[in-house]
Amino acid sequence: MGLIQELAGHPLTQQFQTLGLGTQVAIGFTTFIVLSVVLNVIGQLLPTNSNEPPLVFHWFPFIGSTVTYGMDPPTFFKENRAKFGDVFTFVLLGKKTTVAMGPSGNDFVLNGKLKDVCAEEIYTVLTTPVFGKDVVYDCPNAKLMEQKKFMKIALTTEAFRSYVPIISHEVTDYFKRCADFKGKSGVVDIPKRMAEITIFTASHALQGSIIRNKFDVSLAALYHDLDMGFTPVNFMLHWAPLPWNRKRDHAQRTVAKTYMDTIVERRAMGDADKELDMMKHLMNSTYKNGTKVPDHEVAHMMIALLMAGQHSSSSTSSWIMLRLAQYPHIMEELYQEQVKVLGADLPPLKYEDLAKLPLNQAIIKETLRLHAPIHSIMRAVKSPMPVPGTKYVIPTSHTLLAAPGVSASDPAYFPNPDAWDPHRWEVDSPNAPTIIRNAVVEDEEKIDYGYGLVSKGSASPYLPFGAGRHRCIGEHFANLQLQTIVAETVRHYKFRNVDGGNTLIGTDYASLFSRPLEPANIHYEERD
Ligand code: HEM
Numbered sequence: 001m002g003l004i005q006e007l008a009g010h011p012l013t014q015q016f017q018t019l020g021l022g023t024q025v026a027i028g029f030t031t032f033i034v035l036s037v038v039l040n041v042i043g044q045l046l047p048t049n050s051n052e053p054p055l056v057f058h059w060f061p062f063i064g065s066t067v068t069y070g071m072d073p074p075t076f077f078k079e080n081r082a083k084f085g086d087v088f089t090f091v092l093l094g095k096k097t098t099v100a101m102g103p104s105g106n107d108f109v110l111n112g113k114l115k116d117v118c119a120e121e122i123y124t125v126l127t128t129p130v131f132g133k134d135v136v137y138d139c140p141n142a143k144l145m146e147q148k149k150f151m152k153i154a155l156t157t158e159a160f161r162s163y164v165p166i167i168s169h170e171v172t173d174y175f176k177r178c179a180d181f182k183g184k185s186g187v188v189d190i191p192k193r194m195a196e197i198t199i200f201t202a203s204h205a206l207q208g209s210i211i212r213n214k215f216d217v218s219l220a221a222l223y224h225d226l227d228m229g230f231t232p233v234n235f236m237l238h239w240a241p242l243p244w245n246r247k248r249d250h251a252q253r254t255v256a257k258t259y260m261d262t263i264v265e266r267r268a269m270g271d272a273d274k275e276l277d278m279m280k281h282l283m284n285s286t287y288k289n290g291t292k293v294p295d296h297e298v299a300h301m302m303i304a305l306l307m308a309g310q311h312s313s314s315s316t317s318s319w320i321m322l323r324l325a326q327y328p329h330i331m332e333e334l335y336q337e338q339v340k341v342l343g344a345d346l347p348p349l350k351y352e353d354l355a356k357l358p359l360n361q362a363i364i365k366e367t368l369r370l371h372a373p374i375h376s377i378m379r380a381v382k383s384p385m386p387v388p389g390t391k392y393v394i395p396t397s398h399t400l401l402a403a404p405g406v407s408a409s410d411p412a413y414f415p416n417p418d419a420w421d422p423h424r425w426e427v428d429s430p431n432a433p434t435i436i437r438n439a440v441v442e443d444e445e446k447i448d449y450g451y452g453l454v455s456k457g458s459a460s461p462y463l464p465f466g467a468g469r470h471r472c473i474g475e476h477f478a479n480l481q482l483q484t485i486v487a488e489t490v491r492h493y494k495f496r497n498v499d500g501g502n503t504l505i506g507t508d509y510a511s512l513f514s515r516p517l518e519p520a521n522i523h524y525e526e527r528d
Contacts, residue, residue: 056090064091107458109402110468121380132300145450154281198314225251259299315515325522362422368464407461
């Protein structure tokens with residue numbers, strides 16, 4: 001009491017009281033910030049628990065390293081790896097986030113046991129309002145594994161065989177229809193066009209022609225609204241009654257209803273429905289406990305599949321086209337590869353043709369090495385996790401983060417790592433990955449997490465499709481889709497940079513999936 005009276009009577013306090021309210025608030029706020037910065041810095045300078053990984057220095061509590069990480073995650077990872085080694089912690093929006101890099105870091109995070117790591121706890125706030133209830137991260141992990149199994153089983157060779165002509169036709173048709181490709185030559189903002197080509201090809205192949213046709217009329221705009229809910233800011237504001245969240249919720253209900261109506265329509269068609277798409281397969285799938293997959297779950301899985309594939313495949317195809325504009329001679333080599341293997345008349349592409357075009361395949365592999373759309377893969381820590389070979393134990397208050405893109409551009413595995421060189425995937429290339437030169441081409445250790453045998457990937461520095469129980473089930477479809485899009489595009493066009501040089505546009509890390517900054521214009525010229 002005495003102290004308070006003394007402070008109240010202090011000349012500084014009396015002087016403060018004579019100031020206007022605005023000035024008092026400003027001084028109070030500045031004092032609060034300065035004090036919290038000072039306490040935060042002192043906290044970092046004091047000796048810490050030596051079992052925790054080193055912490056990246058930061059001035060402001062809560063914000064921590066969010067800004068430097070968010071602006072350019074790969075550079076942030078590489079700089080801190082040089083300082084601290086493969087395992088370190090940084091503060092991301094108030095949460096201590098431990099990064100584990102290199103092949104063993106990837107293995108530690110991605111192949112973590114179910115009792116130790118959890119993906120749904122991180123992702124559900126973002127994905128459930130967009131996908132809908134009872135699927136993917138809004139259900140127990142065992143149910144997700146069954147759902148992934150249904151999806152994987154649907155992607156048979158027979159289905160793939162039917163997809164190549166569908167995708168080829170969509171691409172050719174798109175080039176004919178699109179106003180941006182009207183002239184013999186011109187300039188086009190390529191990511192926008194690739195986003196459309198991706199959604200038309202994926203929806204047609206995976207969801208059937210009825211759904212594909214609705215993308216011309218109603219679904220495209222609704223998917224755009226759904227997409228607005230899929231932004232990093234929604235990790236915190238997913239619940240807020242904001243305009244974009246209201247649009248997201250309306251779009252989710254409308255899109256789900258469209259799918260459910262289509263399911264009823266297709267059931268009524270019976271045997272007359274001959275398509276081999278994923279939707280049809282899910283409509284006829286049954287869980288291990290004997291429950292048929294309900295229509296609303298089929299609808300929600302359809303949204304999830306299209307959203308998962310759309311961002312990654314559309315970003316990858318945009319990067320491929322930008323790389324081809326950067327190096328037109330590679331585009332020419334791709335064309336010549338098809339002429340040589342398939343004949344000068346270039347007959348319609350077939351599924352079997354894709355395996356005969358190694359450069360066409362390497363384009364995708366090399367682009368994913370340098371431009372993997374998912375730069376950070378996160379998991380909640382459910383029980384304290386000792387990091388093998390170190391003294392560190394990651395507490396449950398931390399989030400774990402894997403960044404497979406870092407090992408994919410590490411000179412220890414990929415000579416001349418920053419060069420985009422599709423020929424490096426040939427065994428005798430001077431830039432061939434050391435894993436290929438040492439003949440350890442594939443990590444052979446296989447494991448079944450409930451959706452079929454997959455390679456654990458624990459020794460691989462190259463994991464653009466992830467590893468472990470959450471590994472991508474869309475890898476083969478994405479490869480088929482991208483290879484077909486590239487093969488068709490080189491048949492139609494020659495690309496180059498607008499200024500004729502060989503620069504490359506930067507990466508936009510502001511959304512959840514990294515992609516080229518826009519506009520990203522390239523020059524096209526029709527082939528004779
Ligand atoms: C999971 C990458 C295309 C469906 C993943 C993961 C990665 C990835 C890294 C692991 C995420 C994690 O561990 O948290 C990619 C890339 C693609 C692509 C680079 C294209 C170039 C697709 C496509 C589909 C798809 C076309 C659908 C047909 C899925 C699904 C999961 C997944 C269902 C599982 C999520 C889970 O189990 O938690 N993908 N993906 N992806 N992806 Fe893909």
